Amino acid sequence: MSTDPGYWRHACARSIDTYAPGYFHQRPWLREDFLATPREQFVPDLVWWPDARDDGLYPQLDRTVRPRQWLEAVYRPLAALITQMDDGQTPAANGPASGTFTSSISCPSIVVDMLHHLDPQPGENVLEIGAGTGYSAALLARRLGPRRLVTMEIDAALAQEAAQRLLRLDPALEVLVVTGDGELGYPPRAPYDRIVSTAAVRTIPPAWLHQVRHGGTILTPIDTPYGHDALLTLTCDGAGSATGHLIKPVAFMKLRGQRHQPPWKNLGWPKELPVADAPPWKHHRVTAGPTGQRIYVHRAR
Ligand SMILES: C[S@@+](CC[C@H](N)C(=O)[O-])C[C@H]1O[C@@H](n2cnc3c(N)ncnc32)[C@H](O)[C@@H]1O
Structure with a gap:
């Protein structure tokens, strides 16, 4: 599987093409802007995945450890990634955590x-x-x-x-x-x-x-x-x-x-x-x- 962000960005756009009404339909500029904007540059290296594990903690995706897994998640059409918990009181560096989501990059x-x-x-x-x-x-x-x-x-x-x-x-x-x-x-x-x-x-x-x-x-x-x-x-x-x-x-x-x-x-x-x-x-x-x-x-x- 590719580690090229462009590959994942195009794959994501093709998935979104199948959604209707709304989305890219009747908005060609939006598809062009989506393909021209590197979403991966806006996502922190360490984010939480929004589905809790059995122990109630939210697992993390770490670009430095598993770059391809992180990139795939960045371009999942329906996945938001959690970028802040508890107004920043729960540092991402502490690892998987439970808490209130206070910021994310929307899907x-x-x-x-x-x-x-x-x-x-x-x-x-x-x-x-x-x-x-x-x-x-x-x-x-x-x-x-x-x-x-x-x-x-x-x-x-x-x-x-x-x-x-x-x-x-x-x-x-x-x-x-x-x-x-x-x-x-x-x-x-x-x-x-x-x-x-x-x-x-x-x-x-x-x-x-x-x-x-x-x-x-x-x-x-x-x-x-x-x-x-x-x-x-x-x-x-x-x-x-x-x-x-x-x-x-x-x-x-x-x-x-x-x-x-x-x-x-x-x-x-x-x-x-x-x-x-x-x-x-x-x-x-x-x-x-x-x-x-x-x-x-x-x-x-
Ligand atoms: C879903 S996130 C935004 C996603 C963002 N547009 C992006 O592309 O990454 C919602 C954001 O709203 C911010 N927020 C919440 N209340 C706010 C307020 N009263 N004024 C400004 N920002 C606020 C949060 O801190 C959070 O970062």
Whole structure:
């Protein structure tokens, strides 16, 4: 088996080609950017695999010990790799561990599918929340062009590493990596054409609603009462309100300030949910604005 990253990157792209709808379909630029972006340069040498062993510990992949196994994992279309546990309190160097996942490089397929749904256009001004390793920022920045992307990361050490990787990839892209709480957005570069979050919300942050222009987009995972997150797309009115719908189920870490789970009714979800017979995701309509957020199921007659 090959130790050439290009071999694995192409194999991964061919697997993603078989997924539809979404992903690379109708987005030739995305497939080109995926093939041109060395994901392996964004993954630390030592990461945790997200499935626990029988003893409850998460095993590790070590590039320096088993480079081919590590590379294969980096390009598994459906595998996220854990890059931080317990907000950095559990060092990777300590070996297999149990703990709470606090940062990861999302699996290639979801990174691609989120970019499909975000549909960024060259020259647009975009804010990403959750820089993590910097990989999704690299793909986005390629599409947008120089000085068009701000990416925020709440963990200072992760932000620094992401900034270094992005600089090494292509200094001309001039991605601005900001250490800070993405829930507050980044006013100096607002208004944005799009805000995309790679950490899940429970409440759509009001700052995002105010920092996207009229007709602009927010794309974020949102926690649902169905046992997992869902991808949410919102179109903003430029004055602090937005409307949209859920797209599909996904799984993400929560924004650091939204880890606590309030009662669903406090988050705008209906009191009675059709859990046994969940309606199609797109029938879950979402509104957000000064009076809060509301999620309701729209039943076509
Ligand atoms: C799934 S990871 C991001 C993956 C990343 N986009 C990549 O390509 O590697 C989610 C990230 O969101 C960050 N995060 C969580 N809450 C945040 C917040 N309030 N502001 C900014 N970043 C946050 C976490 O520290 C974590 O690194």
